[in-house]
Amino acid sequence: MLLLLVLCCLKIGATTKSQTQLLRIGGLFHDTDDEQAFHIAAKMVNRKYPTGPFRLVPESFLVSKHNAFTSYSRTCSFLHKGTVAIFGPSSIHSSSYIQTLLDRKEIPHVETHWDRKLLRHNCLLNLHPHPSILTQAFLDVVHTWNWKNVVLIYDSEESLARMSPFVSSFRRWVTLRRIDLDHFGTYRSSLTSIKMTGATNFIIECSIEVLEEVLKQAQQVGMMTERHNYMITNLDLQTIDLAAFQFSGTNITGFRVVNPEDEFVVGVAEKIYGKSYNGMPPGWRLRLKTALIVDAVDLFYETVLDLTVSEQVVIKGYPLKCNGTTNWRSGHTIVNYMKGKSILGLTGIVHFDVEGFRRDFVLDVLELTTGGLVKAGSWFPNAGITVTRTPPPVIQTEDNSLTNKTFTVITCLTTPYGMLKETTSRLEGNDRFEGFGIDLIDELSKMLGFNYTIIIQEDGYNGNYNFTTNEWNGLIGAIVTGKAELAIADLTVTAERESAVDFTLQFMNLGISILYKKPKPVPPSLFMFVSPFSYTVWILLLVTYFVVSLCFFVMGRLCPSEWTNPYPCIDEPEYLINQFSIRNSLWFTIGSLMQQGTEIAPIGISTRTAAGVWWFFTLIMVSSYTANLAAFLTVETFVTPFSNVKELSEQTEIKYGAKRGGATANFFKNSGNDSVRTKIWSFMATHDNQMTESNDEGVERTKNEHYAFFMESTTIEYVVERQCSLASVGQPLDDKGYAIAMKKNSSYRNDLSAAILKLQETGRISRLKEKWWKEKRGASNCGAQGEESAATPLNLQNVGGVFLVLFLGTVLGFIISVVELGIRVYSKTKGVGCFKTEFKKEMRFFVQFKRNVKDVLRRGSQEGQ
Ligand code: GLU
Numbered sequence: 001m002l003l004l005l006v007l008c009c010l011k012i013g014a015t016t017k018s019q020t021q022l023l024r025i026g027g028l029f030h031d032t033d034d035e036q037a038f039h040i041a042a043k044m045v046n047r048k049y050p051t052g053p054f055r056l057v058p059e060s061f062l063v064s065k066h067n068a069f070t071s072y073s074r075t076c077s078f079l080h081k082g083t084v085a086i087f088g089p090s091s092i093h094s095s096s097y098i099q100t101l102l103d104r105k106e107i108p109h110v111e112t113h114w115d116r117k118l119l120r121h122n123c124l125l126n127l128h129p130h131p132s133i134l135t136q137a138f139l140d141v142v143h144t145w146n147w148k149n150v151v152l153i154y155d156s157e158e159s160l161a162r163m164s165p166f167v168s169s170f171r172r173w174v175t176l177r178r179i180d181l182d183h184f185g186t187y188r189s190s191l192t193s194i195k196m197t198g199a200t201n202f203i204i205e206c207s208i209e210v211l212e213e214v215l216k217q218a219q220q221v222g223m224m225t226e227r228h229n230y231m232i233t234n235l236d237l238q239t240i241d242l243a244a245f246q247f248s249g250t251n252i253t254g255f256r257v258v259n260p261e262d263e264f265v266v267g268v269a270e271k272i273y274g275k276s277y278n279g280m281p282p283g284w285r286l287r288l289k290t291a292l293i294v295d296a297v298d299l300f301y302e303t304v305l306d307l308t309v310s311e312q313v314v315i316k317g318y319p320l321k322c323n324g325t326t327n328w329r330s331g332h333t334i335v336n337y338m339k340g341k342s343i344l345g346l347t348g349i350v351h352f353d354v355e356g357f358r359r360d361f362v363l364d365v366l367e368l369t370t371g372g373l374v375k376a377g378s379w380f381p382n383a384g385i386t387v388t389r390t391p392p393p394v395i396q397t398e399d400n401s402l403t404n405k406t407f408t409v410i411t412c413l414t415t416p417y418g419m420l421k422e423t424t425s426r427l428e429g430n431d432r433f434e435g436f437g438i439d440l441i442d443e444l445s446k447m448l449g450f451n452y453t454i455i456i457q458e459d460g461y462n463g464n465y466n467f468t469t470n471e472w473n474g475l476i477g478a479i480v481t482g483k484a485e486l487a488i489a490d491l492t493v494t495a496e497r498e499s500a501v502d503f504t505l506q507f508m509n510l511g512i513s514i515l516y517k518k519p520k521p522v523p524p525s526l527f528m529f530v531s532p533f534s535y536t537v538w539i540l541l542l543v544t545y546f547v548v549s550l551c552f553f554v555m556g557r558l559c560p561s562e563w564t565n566p567y568p569c570i571d572e573p574e575y576l577i578n579q580f581s582i583r584n585s586l587w588f589t590i591g592s593l594m595q596q597g598t599e600i601a602p603i604g605i606s607t608r609t610a611a612g613v614w615w616f617f618t619l620i621m622v623s624s625y626t627a628n629l630a631a632f633l634t635v636e637t638f639v640t641p642f643s644n645v646k647e648l649s650e651q652t653e654i655k656y657g658a659k660r661g662g663a664t665a666n667f668f669k670n671s672g673n674d675s676v677r678t679k680i681w682s683f684m685a686t687h688d689n690q691m692t693e694s695n696d697e698g699v700e701r702t703k704n705e706h707y708a709f710f711m712e713s714t715t716i717e718y719v720v721e722r723q724c725s726l727a728s729v730g731q732p733l734d735d736k737g738y739a740i741a742m743k744k745n746s747s748y749r750n751d752l753s754a755a756i757l758k759l760q761e762t763g764r765i766s767r768l769k770e771k772w773w774k775e776k777r778g779a780s781n782c783g784a785q786g787e788e789s790a791a792t793p794l795n796l797q798n799v800g801g802v803f804l805v806l807f808l809g810t811v812l813g814f815i816i817s818v819v820e821l822g823i824r825v826y827s828k829t830k831g832v833g834c835f836k837t838e839f840k841k842e843m844r845f846f847v848q849f850k851r852n853v854k855d856v857l858r859r860g861s862q863e864g865q
Helices: 002-019 031-046 068-080 092-105 131-144 157-169 188-196 208-219 263-273 286-311 331-340 434-449 472-481 533-559 582-593 603-636 647-649 663-669 675-686 695-704 714-722 749-761 762-773 796-829 837-845
Strands: 019-028 054-062 085-087 108-110 123-125 150-154 176-179 203-205 227-232 251-256 343-345 348-350 364-370 372-380 384-387 406-411 451-456 502-503 507-511 510-515 575-579 654-655 705-710 727-729 737-740 741-743 853-855
Touching: 002 749, 019 068, 019 331, 031 054, 031 263, 054 068, 054 286, 068 092, 085 286, 092 108, 092 123, 108 286, 123 331, 123 705, 131 227, 131 364, 131 372, 131 384, 157 203, 176 188, 188 208, 203 208, 208 406, 251 372, 263 286, 286 331, 286 343, 406 434, 406 472, 434 451, 434 749, 434 762, 472 502, 472 741, 472 837, 507 714, 510 695, 510 714, 533 582, 533 603, 533 796, 582 603, 603 796, 647 675, 654 675, 654 695, 654 796, 663 675, 695 705, 695 714, 695 727, 705 714, 714 727, 714 762, 749 762, 749 853
Parallel strands: 019 054, 019 085, 085 108, 108 123, 150 176, 150 203, 203 227, 227 251, 406 451, 654 705
Antiparallel strands: 251 364, 343 348, 364 372, 372 384, 502 741, 507 737, 510 705, 510 727, 575 853
């Protein structure tokens, strides 16, 4: 009886097995989590339908993101085994590479990654939420949070591409800032410069691998305070550790598609990561792309099941060759059915619109609180955002507003930023001062409605930290101690100062340059006439003269027409003479080179051709010489003892320095590994007498001594406009700016920055600069005389062409002279003698260069000899 039962069970088992169809599915992944998720997903669906007509047989490969070729060859091996669907890879490049093949072979291709250029491919289905809808979600949040300006921080071109629809929609209000690794391998430099803009609303779009580090470094540079608001667009925000920012008071908003607390999600995540993981709960580790793989496999199985059971379609894989012509027949049907099917997966309802894109999904809007990341609301594609918890808005209390407040503004008497008015009448209060900085603060006060009282920093220092007393001096010291609320001058923004005070947006950009005396003109030389040609051209000209003269001599001997009757009154002369002797040839060529001419006139076609070309050559050379000589006589050539900072550091004759304790001196002091800057600083540090108390002192020393002064480019601009004997040498060494300083965490910084931005945009700041640099206080236009173009000798490149023409013309002359001789000999020997013998005789005579008298060649003269 028992045996019968066992046999019966075996039979049922065998029957079921024989009816179960095996469907191979292939996966290409870049990391093991995704690969693991793929296998677990297949196992889950197989378990869900133990008696179903199919069993999925998953097979996968780990492939490199950057090697599309491997993905292609792996796909071929899948197809060869009869695989009926391919999942992945998530690299856009590799995925599109295999797409063409899969379209051709009609094999369903399921993607789960973000793809900006998502197109309807024949056999492609992408489960990732559609980028255009995500953009809508980001815009809705920005509008709900009432952000007027945002800085978009991104880490790669791909990140920027993801956000480009957002940027185009929010164009007027978004500033783009890319963060790159500095030479310490951190993002701190990029983040510090973003911080200096004074912006407080940020959107971060970077890969999840670096996001945590970016946030940590933002915190380190002071960009994670109550004043700062962040929106993080990466849908995996929940998968990183945000504990460090929970108590910072920063408003951090994020999004997610996967609910990490959902039981189903937790169950799957436990299968992928295991329960034993003792850090983050498994559900919180599950990344969107991994969850999408699970949903993709599920969707595929459900579709195939539907097709087989309800539509009675037979689904069966068979081997395909990549380079063969056969394709699978069921691919299109499956993909189309998948697009029409909906399932409830880890990422919510998986559903596609008529175009086959996933536009219908719900996003959880997250907020970071002291208790961690919590759901603050939801976003629906058609209904927009419904916020259940609103992050604390930045409250504009009465106290934060600048209106009707009175500030003490401190400045230094540094030309032209802050100066005493030049007047004979007695002035009081703010009226005593004028300058660029004074005008700027006045403009700001009018815009924002505050009052101000100007006080002066008597020692003229802008701010230097004393490591012994741990105190700041100058303007920064005045702000730190509360002597003044705002400081405006030629106050450079530096990282060191930024740690003690807050700066507004920079109102002026500049770099360090060298102020030195204007280059002196070279005294005129006695041999100035040689200058128009380079030495090479002179030597070549001389050689050409001799060679061409020799050619005339040779050509003259060859050319029969040049042998003429010495006594024109005798009809039949005994002998002939040739005008192109060596002496005459030299004289003929020099005569034309000097534009004088000679009584010698070429007769033969060959000599005339050569003479024509020679005259052309002399015409061009003489004209070039004359034109360039004129340039040399009129343009002064200047000499500078150094033309950049390196050359200055290498010489010892000219001393140099900078303003003591200023940002320029500190730039050299903190020069790190730069050898030139270190050398400059070691000179400055050991020659304290070369450092100055003020810019004015530096300018005076530059004028009167053998001295170069390192100064900021904008101030140099001002000086050279007025001191015509001075000029800026070389390129700026760095790139920085001036800004208004105030106490750390001042509530009015944003308003001041926004007002500065407005003044910049309306051109008001440029106008003020124009006024103080070009119009007021003895501005002249010596800057305009600045650069004069120097005359340079003509070299072979300039005149090489004419030498070539001369060469070709002379060669042509030679050929013609030989032809002329041949014709003459032929005409004299025709019918009465032998051409060859006579020609040889002529040639023999030709090489006897000493003989300059020639017998007359008569018709049939051979016979007579
Ligand atoms: N602008 C500089 C500062 O803020 C002063 C001038 C200089 O160092 O060249 O310290």
